[in-house]
Amino acid sequence: MLTRHARTKKLMTPEEAVQFVNNGDVITVSGVLGLCLPEKLLSALELRFITTGEPNELTWFDTQYACAGVGYEHLAHEGMLRKVIGVTYYFSPEMRQLFQENKVQAYCMPLGMTHLLLRAIIIKDMGIFTKVGLHTSYDPRLTGGKLNELAKEDIVELVRFGEEEWLFYKAFPINVAIIRGSTADEDGNISIEDEPLTLAMRQQALAAKAWGGRVIAQVKRIVQSGSIPPRQVEVPGILVDAVIVDQNQAQNESFPERYVFGVDGQYRAKHPPIPLLPLDADKIISRRAILNWQPGQRINVGGGVPMYSTTLVALEEGIQDLVYMVVEHGAWGGINYGSTLHINPVCLVNYDATISLYLGGLLDSCYFGFAEVDKDGNVNLDRYGDHPGGSGGALTIEHATQKVYILGTLTGGGLTIESGDGTLRIVREGHTKRFVDKVQWISFSSRAMNGKGKEVMFITERAVFKLVPGGLELVEIAPGINLERDVIGQMGFRPLISSKLREMDRRIFLQGRMGVRKDLIGENFDTDGLTIREFGSGEVFSSLSILSELQFIP
Numbered sequence: 211m212l213t214r215h216a217r218t219k220k221l222m223t224p225e226e227a228v229q230f231v232n233n234g235d236v237i238t239v240s241g242v243l244g245l246c247l248p249e250k251l252l253s254a255l256e257l258r259f260i261t262t263g264e265p266n267e268l269t270w271f272d273t274q275y276a277c278a279g280v281g282y283e284h285l286a287h288e289g290m291l292r293k294v295i296g297v298t299y300y301f302s303p304e305m306r307q308l309f310q311e312n313k314v315q316a317y318c319m320p321l322g323m324t325h326l327l328l329r330a331i332i333i334k335d336m337g338i339f340t341k342v343g344l345h346t347s348y349d350p351r352l353t354g355g356k357l358n359e360l361a362k363e364d365i366v367e368l369v370r371f372g373e374e375e376w377l378f379y380k381a382f383p384i385n386v387a388i389i390r391g392s393t394a395d396e397d398g399n400i401s402i403e404d405e406p407l408t409l410a411m412r413q414q415a416l417a418a419k420a421w422g423g424r425v426i427a428q429v430k431r432i433v434q435s436g437s438i439p440p441r442q443v444e445v446p447g448i449l450v451d452a453v454i455v456d457q458n459q460a461q462n463e464s465f466p467e468r469y470v471f472g473v474d475g476q477y478r479a480k481h482p483p484i485p486l487l488p489l490d491a492d493k494i495i496s497r498r499a500i501l502n503w504q505p506g507q508r509i510n511v512g513g514g515v516p517m518y519s520t521t522l523v524a525l526e527e528g529i530q531d532l533v534y535m536v537v538e539h540g541a542w543g544g545i546n547y548g549s550t551l552h553i554n555p556v557c558l559v560n561y562d563a564t565i566s567l568y569l570g571g572l573l574d575s576c577y578f579g580f581a582e583v584d585k586d587g588n589v590n591l592d593r594y595g596d597h598p599g600g601s602g603g604a605l606t607i608e609h610a611t612q613k614v615y616i617l618g619t620l621t622g623g624g625l626t627i628e629s630g631d632g633t634l635r636i637v638r639e640g641h642t643k644r645f646v647d648k649v650q651w652i653s654f655s656s657r658a659m660n661g662k663g664k665e666v667m668f669i670t671e672r673a674v675f676k677l678v679p680g681g682l683e684l685v686e687i688a689p690g691i692n693l694e695r696d697v698i699g700q701m702g703f704r705p706l707i708s709s710k711l712r713e714m715d716r717r718i719f720l721q722g723r724m725g726v727r728k729d730l731i732g733e734n735f736d737t738d739g740l741t742i743r744e745f746g747s748g749e750v751f752s753s754l755s756i757l758s759e760l761q762f763i764p
Contacts, residue, residue: 220398220453221432224254227452230424231255231265234292235385238328238414239281242274242539243301243550244464246405247281248390248428250456255388256284263289271384272296273324273410274539274561275602280463288313295365297321298592298600299357306597309358316357316598317365320348321538322568322606323379325410325561330381331417337381339369342569342609344377345655347592352652357598387418390428390459391444396435398447400427406461406473406551408444408540408560415449424451430459468758473541473551475558477762482547483743485522485751489721491619491627491671494634494688496520497718498669499577499617505532505730507574508567510607511546514579515617521546522751527726528735536573538603540564548753553760568603571610578604580618582649583668585703587656587677589616590649601653608654613665616654618644620670621700627671632716633690634672639700645682646702656681673697674714680706686714 228251231237241247259265266289272282275298285291286304293315299306309316319327326338343366348355354366367378389411391400402408415425427450460466461474472479487493496519503509503524511517524530525545534556535546540563543556567573581599582590591601608614619625621640628635656677659666666677674686683706687693698704717724727735745751 222452222454224250224454227426227454228255228258231386233265234267236269237386238271238384240389240409240411241281244280244462245407246390246409247463248388249280249463251388251428252284259290266290267292269293298602300599312358312360315361317361318355318357318600320605321603322565325565327379328413328417332420338379339376342605345657346652383421384417385423387414387425389414393431393433394429394453395433395438398450398453399438399443400445401438401442402444408558410561412445415445419449425449426452428454428456465754470757471760471762472553479553479760479762483741484525486744488747489629492519494671494718495617495669496523500524507533509533509535510573510576512578512604516577518548522548529727538564568607569610573611575613576607576611577615580616583645584649585681587682588649588652589654590651591653593651616668620672629719630721632719634688634719635690636696643702683708686712688714689716
């Protein structure tokens with residue numbers, strides 16, 4: 211056991227703790243979006259740089275991703291960072307601006323590969339060999355994940371073993387891990403009972419210590435030595451060099467005033483209201499998507515239409531409880547209410563376990579949004595115009611999943627539709643074509659997907675396409691839609707047309723529920739005891755606002 215003197219030395223002010231970060235260090239920080247972020251420490255690190263110019267020339271290895279206003283943006287200062295290796299920058303406009311101005315070397319890597327790389331760093335391997343990312347823009351034959359001109363170094367190599375191609379993601383030392391927990395005892399042992407996700411705090415700490423680095427932890431409270439039950443210790447004190455306390459630490463740093471019952475495992479929440487969304491394009495897409503669901507399936511939903519609409523439509527139809535939903539950040543089971551968090555999750559696990567689920571091929575299907583699709587069936591999730599985004603965990607999720615569904619509107623920007631009578635009418639066409647001759651960034655490779663024999667479908671509000679060896683084949687069209695004018699005329703290429711082209715299910719375009727639960731298990735959706743909340747056209751659904759109203763079950 212540590213002496214009282216050693217214990218006392220670990221407890222510091224934020225200003226003292228960030229002195230462990232030196233110029234040129236490689237740092238890794240816990241947190242995703244606004245969750246599990248050590249905000250007090252990042253604020254202190256930012257203030258130190260602003261007032262002293264140090265630490266500078268840092269490399270940030272972001273194994274998941276932070277959020278606008280918190281996380282990344284604290285380090286979005288010219289000179290503070292030399293390099294960033296992350297998984298998406300969609301939520302960080304200030305950081306993206308530094309990339310676009312070539313003031314920071316910017317790289318992107320698939321989430322999942324970042325966590326396998328953490329494992330390699332811990333055991334001091336040279337890196338990881340994988341097929342994840344082959345023939346995409348993460349392949350060095352295209353960009354190798356480089357996002358700007360300043361990014362010259364190759365962080366991934368193409369290698370061959372026999373007749374097979376592999377990607378090799380290179381490992382590197384980590385000097386500092388900045389993590390967050392809920393409680394620390396006097397020896398520095400850390401538990402995460404108040405955190406809504408587990409993420410990779412332990413692995414980040416191990417990676418830093420393996421290379422003689424430092425681990426700085428932010429917690430909400432300090433307790434007596436030995437008072438945290440051993441099974442609740444997520445990061446052992448022998449890995450921790452400094453602990454700072456933020457008594458006002460929020461569950462979600464992006465929305466600090468809101469606590470959500472039922473997402474951190476301490477409370478079981480009552481069922482949230484069933485949202486009835488207006489029959490817009492996203493809802494139509496989502497309705498078609500859930501017609502692919504089967505009871506007992508293990509399903510992942512990505513950002514965009516799948517998470518923010520499809521999950522809610524599944525609740526409206528009363529079928530979400532028939533499947534097992536898994537989000538890459540570690541919430542398994544329970545209710546997905548249109549966010550990264552799950553209400554009443556079955557378990558909260560670390561990234562290692564979730565990535566193993568995906569790469570082991572244990573998912574039945576996965577659903578993603580998209581920015582662009584081209585004539586060959588390549589998909590761009592990462593780049594939106596001049597803005598580098600990043601595909602998050604999408605490449606890792608789809609890698610061994612045999613059924614992949616890509617969801618989004620056929621055109622973007624200003625699209626207006628009318629429906630409700632069993633047909634679809636385009637009132638105003640979107641001004642941006644999303645089905646283009648060639649995508650500007652390849653997130654999903656049609657070559658790789660066809661090579662693995664995947665079932666890949668592209669679902670829009672007016673048409674459904676299937677990936678075939680010759681490209682995209684139109685297999686369904688919405689009732690009321692003109693094939694040449696409303697579909698082919700709004701695409702940058704002419705797709706193949708199935709000889710068995712059929713209409714999309716007319717129930718998709720009618721007001722009221724479709725009755726999917728009865729289709730699947732022969733029983734109607736019983737809403738007795740549940741709250742129904744209807745949203746009119748133009749009303750904005752906010753999952754966090756509603757979730758913060760939840761009560762827990764005593």
